[in-house]
Amino acid sequence: MEEIREFLGQVDLFERLPESQIDAMSAIAKPLHYEKGEPIFFEGDRCLGFFLVQSGRVKVYKTSPDGKEQILHWFERGDRFAEVPAFDGGCYPASAAALEQTSVILIPSQALLALVEQYPSLAFNLLAGLSRNLRRFANLIDTLSLKDVSSRLAGYLLELSDRQNANPVELDLAKGQLAAFLGTIPETLSRTFAKLTQAQLIEVEARQVKIRDCEGLRRLAAGDSGVSGISG
Amino acid sequence: MEEIREFLGQVDLFERLPESQIDAMSAIAKPLHYEKGEPIFFEGDRCLGFFLVQSGRVKVYKTSPDGKEQILHWFERGDRFAEVPAFDGGCYPASAAALEQTSVILIPSQALLALVEQYPSLAFNLLAGLSRNLRRFANLIDTLSLKDVSSRLAGYLLELSDRQNANPVELDLAKGQLAAFLGTIPETLSRTFAKLTQAQLIEVEARQVKIRDCEGLRRLAAGDSGVSGISG
Numbered sequence: 514m515e516e517i518r519e520f521l522g523q524v525d526l527f528e529r530l531p532e533s534q535i536d537a538m539s540a541i542a543k544p545l546h547y548e549k550g551e552p553i554f555f556e557g558d559r560c561l562g563f564f565l566v567q568s569g570r571v572k573v574y575k576t577s578p579d580g581k582e583q584i585l586h587w588f589e590r591g592d593r594f595a596e597v598p599a600f601d602g603g604c605y606p607a608s609a610a611a612l613e614q615t616s617v618i619l620i621p622s623q624a625l626l627a628l629v630e631q632y633p634s635l636a637f638n639l640l641a642g643l644s645r646n647l648r649r650f651a652n653l654i655d656t657l658s659l660k661d662v663s664s665r666l667a668g669y670l671l672e673l674s675d676r677q678n679a680n681p682v683e684l685d686l687a688k689g690q691l692a693a694f695l696g697t698i699p700e701t702l703s704r705t706f707a708k709l710t711q712a713q714l715i716e717v718e719a720r721q722v723k724i725r726d727c728e729g730l731r732r733l734a735a736g737d738s739g740v741s742g743i744s745g
Numbered sequence: 746m747e748e749i750r751e752f753l754g755q756v757d758l759f760e761r762l763p764e765s766q767i768d769a770m771s772a773i774a775k776p777l778h779y780e781k782g783e784p785i786f787f788e789g790d791r792c793l794g795f796f797l798v799q800s801g802r803v804k805v806y807k808t809s810p811d812g813k814e815q816i817l818h819w820f821e822r823g824d825r826f827a828e829v830p831a832f833d834g835g836c837y838p839a840s841a842a843a844l845e846q847t848s849v850i851l852i853p854s855q856a857l858l859a860l861v862e863q864y865p866s867l868a869f870n871l872l873a874g875l876s877r878n879l880r881r882f883a884n885l886i887d888t889l890s891l892k893d894v895s896s897r898l899a900g901y902l903l904e905l906s907d908r909q910n911a912n913p914v915e916l917d918l919a920k921g922q923l924a925a926f927l928g929t930i931p932e933t934l935s936r937t938f939a940k941l942t943q944a945q946l947i948e949v950e951a952r953q954v955k956i957r958d959c960e961g962l963r964r965l966a967a968g969d970s971g972v973s974g975i976s977g
Contacts (some may be wrong), residue, residue: 636868698885
């Protein structure tokens with residue numbers, strides 16, 4: 514019991530919870546043990562809650578109609594899985610099994626909902642934890658994609674100007690679609706538009722983009738990151 | 746009023762909320778309007794809640810001691826910001842101002858907490874929304890970093906084997922630290938270890954990694970993605 518409490522206190526989602534709420538989480542937490550190869554749940558089963566890996570490794574996989582297995586994710590100590598169906602009350606979207614001797618902690622949705630009724634601030638603490646995760650992930654996506662996105666956006670705007678035979682051009686995709694098309698997230702796309710504007714390559718007004726420096730955009734699209742103002 | 750309700754129903758965080766909960770959110774939502782350049786909040790102010798951009802653009806920035814401004818993020822229609830301090834009850838970690846005429850919706854933390862007391866399932870719906878966001882971001886990070894991470898992990902293992910003059914080598918960083926060092930997230934790192942294992946380049950046992958195919962690892966580290974089994 515003490516062991517579970519100590520482990521939960523180290524999980525990043527819970528690390529800022531007050532002591533009383535970690536105690537309450539430990540009281541509803543269910544430790545489960547699996548042998549190598551043992552199933553944890555199957556796709557389509559009603560979701561009982563989300564899981565934290567305490568030791569060992571878990572694969573999450575789908576099985577195709579011809580019986581072929583496709584592994585989607587691997588999880589190990591400290592990772593959590595199945596939180597989307599745990600919170601939205603659906604079924605497991607994939608199956609999970611232990612890859613070796615594995616201990617997991619199940620946080621049952623029903624019991625967690627009862628805890629949230631008792632301590633509404635627990636919900637806020639969990640929302641804060643997920644928001645911090647999201648912010649960190651968004652920053653990493655920014656770092657991983659910013660340089661490429663500048664060059665791809667430059668190429669896209671030139672191609673659009675060619676296609677529409679116009680300047681300013683009218684964006685033909687919603688922001689979320691354009692971000693996905695360029696391999697990034699809307700936030701990084703906004704920052705990229707801002708960088709191109711600051712470098713005086715373009716001017717943005719709602720959905721209209723005016724190309725101010727066609728040569729600069731061409732160099733950027735060709736991968737020249739030395740275009741003034743576009744770096745880092 | 747009807748306009749706010751319609752807008753909130755389209756925000757990705759709320760799109761799966763039941764009608765009654767969107768109505769309740771609309772009732773606490775505060776529409777705010779700013780002229781170009783007008784401040785929305787300052788770093789260190791007590792956080793009132795989180796914001797959704799309805800139209801216009803917002804910059805989030807820090808000011809250095811010598812008065813220089815560094816823009817951290819840009820937000821526009823449909824984006825949300827300040828959710829970390831809104832949920833954890835802290836102060837704004839940066840300042841925000843309107844870049845043009847801008848309308849935002851403030852979701853006040855105090856009123857939202859009262860709503861969660863009334864409808865605990867609202868908290869679960871918000872947790873599900875953030876979890877879906879996180880899953881999408883994790884998949885994108887996987888796509889953006891997987892190829893590079895394979896090659897960087899191969900290089901790291903070879904270097905570690907050199908340094909420890911041993912095989913198997915003992916990992917000298919915690920998983921989260923190693924993931925950050927290789928420019929990715931723990932989940933993608935786990936998948937990469939799994940891929941290298943499946944390709945029979947290494948064997949993993951807890952914190953020990955045995956190098957089975959030194960030549961294959963070298964080719965992978967040098968950027969040869971044609972090493973059997975390592976692609977996609």
